[in-house]
Amino acid sequence: xxxxxxxxxxxxxxxxxxxxxxxxxxxxxxxxxxxxxxxxxxxxxxxxxxxxxxxxxxxxxxxxxxxxxxxxxxxxxxxxxxxxxxxxxxxxxxxxxxxxxxxxxxxxxxxxxxxxxxxxxxxxxxxxxxxxxxxxxxxxxxxxxxxxxxxxxxxxxxxxxxxxxxxxxxxxxxxxxxxxxxxxxxxxxxxxxxxxxxxxxxxxxxxxxxxxxxxxxxxxxxxxxxxxxxxxxxxxxxxxxxxxxxxxxxxxxxxxxxxxxxxxxxxxxxxxxxxxxxxxxxxxxxxxxxxxxxxxxxxxxxxxxxxxxxxxxxxxxxxxxxxxxxxxxxxxxxxxxxxxxxxxxxxxxxxxxxxxxxxxxxxxxxxxxxxxxxxxxxx
Amino acid sequence: xxxxxxxxxxxxxxxxxxxxxxxxxxxxxxxxxxxxxxxxxxxxxxxxxxxxxxxxxxxxxxxxxxxxxxxxxxxxxxxxxxxxxxxxxxxxxxxxxxxxxxxxxxxxxxxxxxxxxxxxxxxxxxxxxxxxxxxxxxxxxxxxxxxxxxxxxxxxxxxxxxxxxxxxxxxxxxxxxxxxxxxxxxxxxxxxxxxxxxxxxxxxxxxxxxxxxxxxxxxxxxxxxxxxxxxxxxxxxxxxxxxxxxxxxxxxxxxxxxxxxxxxxxxxxxxxxxxxxxxxxxxxxxxxxxxxxxxxxxxxxxxxxxxxxxxxxxxxxxxxxxxxxxxxxxxxxxxxxxxxxxxxxxxxxxxxxxxxxxxxxxxxxxxxxxxxxxxxxxx
Numbered sequence: 001x002x003x004x005x006x007x008x009x010x011x012x013x014x015x016x017x018x019x020x021x022x023x024x025x026x027x028x029x030x031x032x033x034x035x036x037x038x039x040x041x042x043x044x045x046x047x048x049x050x051x052x053x054x055x056x057x058x059x060x061x062x063x064x065x066x067x068x069x070x071x072x073x074x075x076x077x078x079x080x081x082x083x084x085x086x087x088x089x090x091x092x093x094x095x096x097x098x099x100x101x102x103x104x105x106x107x108x109x110x111x112x113x114x115x116x117x118x119x120x121x122x123x124x125x126x127x128x129x130x131x132x133x134x135x136x137x138x139x140x141x142x143x144x145x146x147x148x149x150x151x152x153x154x155x156x157x158x159x160x161x162x163x164x165x166x167x168x169x170x171x172x173x174x175x176x177x178x179x180x181x182x183x184x185x186x187x188x189x190x191x192x193x194x195x196x197x198x199x200x201x202x203x204x205x206x207x208x209x210x211x212x213x214x215x216x217x218x219x220x221x222x223x224x225x226x227x228x229x230x231x232x233x234x235x236x237x238x239x240x241x242x243x244x245x246x247x248x249x250x251x252x253x254x255x256x257x258x259x260x261x262x263x264x265x266x267x268x269x270x271x272x273x274x275x276x277x278x279x280x281x282x283x284x285x286x287x288x289x290x291x292x293x294x295x296x297x298x299x300x301x302x303x304x305x306x307x308x309x310x311x312x313x314x315x316x317x318x319x320x321x322x323x324x325x326x327x328x329x330x331x332x333x334x335x336x337x338x339x340x341x342x343x344x345x346x347x348x349x350x351x352x353x354x355x356x357x358x359x360x361x362x363x364x365x366x367x368x369x370x371x372x373x374x375x376x377x378x379x
Numbered sequence: 380x381x382x383x384x385x386x387x388x389x390x391x392x393x394x395x396x397x398x399x400x401x402x403x404x405x406x407x408x409x410x411x412x413x414x415x416x417x418x419x420x421x422x423x424x425x426x427x428x429x430x431x432x433x434x435x436x437x438x439x440x441x442x443x444x445x446x447x448x449x450x451x452x453x454x455x456x457x458x459x460x461x462x463x464x465x466x467x468x469x470x471x472x473x474x475x476x477x478x479x480x481x482x483x484x485x486x487x488x489x490x491x492x493x494x495x496x497x498x499x500x501x502x503x504x505x506x507x508x509x510x511x512x513x514x515x516x517x518x519x520x521x522x523x524x525x526x527x528x529x530x531x532x533x534x535x536x537x538x539x540x541x542x543x544x545x546x547x548x549x550x551x552x553x554x555x556x557x558x559x560x561x562x563x564x565x566x567x568x569x570x571x572x573x574x575x576x577x578x579x580x581x582x583x584x585x586x587x588x589x590x591x592x593x594x595x596x597x598x599x600x601x602x603x604x605x606x607x608x609x610x611x612x613x614x615x616x617x618x619x620x621x622x623x624x625x626x627x628x629x630x631x632x633x634x635x636x637x638x639x640x641x642x643x644x645x646x647x648x649x650x651x652x653x654x655x656x657x658x659x660x661x662x663x664x665x666x667x668x669x670x671x672x673x674x675x676x677x678x679x680x681x682x683x684x685x686x687x688x689x690x691x692x693x694x695x696x697x698x699x700x701x702x703x704x705x706x707x708x709x710x711x712x713x714x715x716x717x718x719x720x721x722x723x724x725x726x727x728x729x730x731x732x733x734x735x736x737x738x739x740x741x742x743x744x745x746x747x748x749x750x751x752x753x754x755x756x757x758x
Contacts, residue, residue, distance in 0.1 A: 001606065048601040050587045050620060051698040052501045053691065073687050076599040091687050092500055094706045119508035121471055122431045129498035129511075130522065143509065192578040195585075199571040199578075204603070206574075207586065208429045220455040222427040224583070224625075227380065241429060246603075308452050308470050312432065319430040327473045 002165050004245045006043055006158055008082045014041055014151060015060060021147045022062045028113025029106065030060040030144055033126040036316040037118060037148055041066050043081045045246045047205070048074070054091040055127040057102050061109045069102050099131040103138045116144035122321060123149075153313055153321050154335040159247065160359050160368075163315065163337050165202075166249035167357050167368040170240050172201035174253045178378050183232050183257050187213050190236065191225035198242045208241030208250075208318050216261050217350030221343075232258035236378075237353065241318040248318050250339050251355040251369045256377045267346045268375040271354035274298035274342035275371065278311065278324070282338060282358055282365040288322040288330045295324070295342040311341040314357060336360045337368070381544050383624045385422055385537055387461045393420055393530060394439060400526045401441050407492020408485065409439040409523055412505040415695040416497060416527055420445050422460045424625045426584070427453070433470040434506040436481050440488045448481050478510040482517045495523035501700055502528075528700050532692055533714040539738050539747075541626035542694065542716050544581075546736050546747040549619050549628045551580035557757050562611050562636050566592050569615070570604035577621045587620030587629075587697050595640050596729030611637035615757075616732065620697040627697050629718050630734040630748045635756045646725045647754040650733035653677040653721035654750065657690065657703070661717060661737055661744040667701040667709045674703070674721040690720040693736060715739045716747070 018030060018041070032038050035049040038058045049056075057069040068078050071091035078086050087105060089098050106115055117125060120143070125132050135141065155163070176197045181190055195206045211225050212218030215233050230236060239252035254268060274295040281294045295310045313320035314337045322330035324341070332338075341355040357368040397409060397420070411417050414428040417437045428435075436448040447457050450470035457465050466484060468477050485494055496504060499522070504511055514520065534542070555576045560569055574585045590604050591597030594612050609615060618631035633647060653674040660673045674689045692699030693716045701709035703720070711717075720734040736747040 004606065045603050046601045047587050047589060047603070050696075052503070052696055053698045053702065054687075071687060073599070074601060077602050080602075092702045092704065092707075094500070094704075097500060117508060119512075121473070121476060121507060123507050124431070124503065124505045125508050125511075126503045128500060128502050129496060129504050132504075132508075133498075188583065192582070196575045196578050199575050203571070204567065205586075205588075206584070208426050209584075210426060220452070222425045222453060223456050223459075224424050224426070227383065308433075308450060317429075317431055319432045323432065323471045325471065325473075328471075 002161070002245070010156060010158055011041060011043060011082050015066060017151055018060055018147055019062055021150065022116065025116065025145045025147065026114060027116040027142065027144070028062050028110035029115045030147065031106065031115050031117050032058040032060065032148070034124065036152070039246060039316060040148070040152055042068065042078065042083050044078055046077060055098055055131070057098065059105060059109055067105060067109060069098060069105050071098070097131070099134055103135060106139045110139065112140065114140045114142040116142050116147065118148045119143045120146055120149065149321050152315065154333060155315055155337050155359070156335070159315060160335070160337060162245050162247035163249060163357070164368050166242060166244040166247055167251070169198065169201045169203050169244060170242055170249045170251065171370045173197040173240065174238070177238065177253070177255060178376060181236065181255065181257070181378055183230055185230055186227050187211060187230060188225040188227050190230065194238055194240070198240060202244065203242040204244055206240065206242045210239045212237035212353065214350060216264055217346035217352050219350060221353055230257050233261070235260070235264055235352065239353070239355065246316060248314060248316070249357055249369065250314050250318050251357050252353060253372065254352060254354065254375050256375055258379055260375065260377060264346060264352070265375065267344050267352050268354065270299055270344055271342050271352060272373055275340045275354060275356050278340040278342070279358060279365055282332060282340070282360060283363070284333055284360065286332045288324050288328040288332065289326050291332070291340070292324040292326055295340065299342050299344045310343070311339045311355070313337065314339050332360055334360050334362055381540070381624070389535060389537055390420060390422060390461050394445060396530055397439055397526055398441055400529065401495065404495065404524045404526065405493060406495040406521065406523070407441050407489035408494045409526065410485065410494050410496050411437040411439065411527070413503065415531070418625065418695060419527070419531055421447065421457065421462050423453070423457055425456060434477055434510070436477065438484060438488055446484060446488065448477060448484050450477070476510070478513055482514060485518045489518065491519065493519045493521040495521050495526065497527045498522045499525055499528065531694065532700050533712060534694060534716050534738070535714070538626065538694060539714070539716060541624050542628060542736070543747050545621060545623040545626055545628035546630070548577065548580045548582050548623060549621055549630065550749045552576040552619065553617070553632045556617065556632070556634060557755060560615065560634065560636070560757055562609055564609055565606050566590060566609060567604040567606050569609065573617055573619070577619060581623065582621040583623055585619065585621045589618045591616035591732065593729060595643055596725035596731050598729060600732055609636050612640070614639070614643055614731065618732070618734065625695060627693060627695070628736055628748065629693050629697050630736050631732060632751065633731060633733065633754050635754055637758055639754065639756060643725060643731070644754065646723050646731050647733065649678055649723055650721050650731060651752055654719045654733060654735050657719040657721070658737060658744055661711060661719070661739060662742070663712055663739065665711045667703050667707040667711065668705055670711070670719070671703040671705055674719065678721050678723045689722070690718045690734070692716065693718050711739055713739050713741055
């Protein structure tokens with residue numbers, strides 16, 4: 001059985017790397033407010049973040065261990081992590097929902113120094129705006145200069161193991177689709193059965209399933225599953241972000257329900273070729289843009305670009321930095337976990353998307369999902 | 380089969396109520412950035428918000444229909460809602476990820492008027508802090524004066540129907556626990572089987588399952604399910620926030636695995652009595668604090684208060700306003716959907732929590748979950 005959690009030294013290492021970058025950037029502390037950022041430095045893993053009721057804060061000082069400033073309901077779980085200094089308030093509180101305690105703690109830890117918060121692409125501050133305004137008047141808030149992004153983008157071996165395990169669970173679930181999917185079933189029923197298959201294969205949870213459905217392709221990949229029947233000739237796309245021990249996989253499979261249109265087979269072939277072209281350049285020294293261009297060369301440009309990118313980072317969140325787009329020149333380095341996700345226009349505005357997961361190694365990339373070559377036909 | 384989605388007039392009504400309050404508060408527009416707030420005024424329902432990669436914006440002007448300012452990947456789905464004015468950019472964009480288009484649109488819509496954003500308890504702004512700073516320099520950002528909270532807190536009949544349906548799905552799933560839960564199974568396995576039972580009963584997804592486990596009670600209700608075996612004499616608590624068509628239920632059940640300690644039975648009895656006491660005062664004219672005190676009178680104060688509250692609002696999110704705490708004096712009004720969720724200390728720091736769901740009607744409350752009287756014993 002796979003080991004859950006991390007050794008303390010994993011967190012010590014993350015904090016130590018962060019502190020090195022904080023000194024370089026003249027920051028006295030980092031302030032983190034979102035689920036993945038708080039978890040990254042603590043191991044605090046809970047679905048309770050689904051509730052928007054309470055803010056949660058973690059302070060990573062320029063030296064020493066992180067300090068948690070959290071609602072008292074989280075004390076017991078935070079106390080089971082490697083964190084020692086846990087300061088709590090009884091939340092929700094109508095007058096001061098932790099902001100006073102946070103300001104006091106930041107003043108104590110950072111003195112008059114600058115406090116970095118993640119403020120770039122893919123980030124947000126998870127606290128009420130009124131409190132954030134107050135905070136920025138009381139302490140010296142600064143950018144984190146991408147420190148959290150830079151660290152989280154490169155995965156440790158322990159993190160890679162969890163993502164590989166999540167991928168293997170999804171692989172199993174995808175293999176079972178041919179056993180339950182039939183023409184005539186509703187899309188929403190397939191969706192429910194697929195989620196159950198993910199759970200039965202060992203997923204802790206299935207936060208994300210998207211589907212595409214249509215003859216010759218689909219119009220988008222973000223609509224919820226509808227109570228509509230699957231017809232002979234439809235392409236059925238299932239994309240899953242299931243989780244194991246706090247880490248995601250993110251890849252999809254296209255199924256032909258009945259005999260496929262030759263055009264669809266041909267488009268699927270282009271997508272598989274594009275993934276292989278992306279895999280080829282996915283290595284240290286390349287950039288995110290290089291990977292995009294390698295795939296776009298096969299699929300062509302145009303309509304497919306509506307999706308905006310051809311893959312992205314993967315880890316504690318379904319999607320992470322970098323993005324495979326022409327303008328993202330992030331250097332690819334060993335330890336990055338990535339999705340290769342080209343899309344292509346099939347007919348009259350319809351698209352197909354294909355996605356696989358990889359990790360960058362010393363000499364190229366390791367496949368984390370089972371790379372498909374042929375589209376599965378369910379008749 | 381239950382009807383998915385809403386009629387356009389539901390959204391027209393929400394916008395019209397918001398616009399009345401905007402005029403009162405001298406606001407030229409509302410700016411919304413989070414999944415539930417954007418969905419509330421549009422019907423834009425997708426799990427794609429799991430990806431933190433792209434910001435999404437909705438502008439509700441003081442008159443006229445809302446305007447969506449969103450990544451192009453969302454155009455097709457947004458275009459299927461009642462919204463006509465959809466402005467897109469190709470996201471992610473390394474230089475300007477929609478903030479320029481947002482500022483231009485706000486200047487066009489609000490002229491020099493004030494733009495309200497939800498900034499109070501349970502809210503946050505979902506966009507990078509650097510962009511939010513830029514925005515607040517370019518346009519006149521103000522509080523929304525609780526307009527969104529006030530509207531979302533009171534549910535329409537169509538919303539109530541969806542929540543009732545979600546509750547009935549969870550009721551079915553809870554009824555099936557005795558068929559699969561056994562002493563000796565791991566907690567994580569029970570968790571997976573319970574999620575499957577929710578899906579089989581008709582849930583679209585199961586974003587939240589929390590569990591408590593232990594002899595005589597549990598230490599907290601937010602820890603993830605562990606790979607530990609359930610022992611004879613354990614109390615097993617399952618709490619689910621499953622979704623149907625974008626709406627949550629949120630209630631729990633305590634199961635005694637083997638013969639229960641008389642003290643546990645007695646504590647469960649207090650919790651059931653507390654729920655009934657809460658139900659009694661849950662009516663127009665009471666306050667959230669009144670409901671808290673009615674329940675606290677039965678359970679006593681003390682340790683149980685670590686959880687911070689004895690229930691809350693429920694709807695598009697697992698937890699919503701108000702909170703059943705001594706300081707929340709929100710008036711209870713017809714159409715509020717609420718959870719009654721008292722907790723109690725059983726032995727040496729261990730607790731039990733019990734939760735049911737209700738909706739406030741003209742003459743008291745309607746039960747949405749099947750109110751339990753006895754704890755289920757699984758032997």
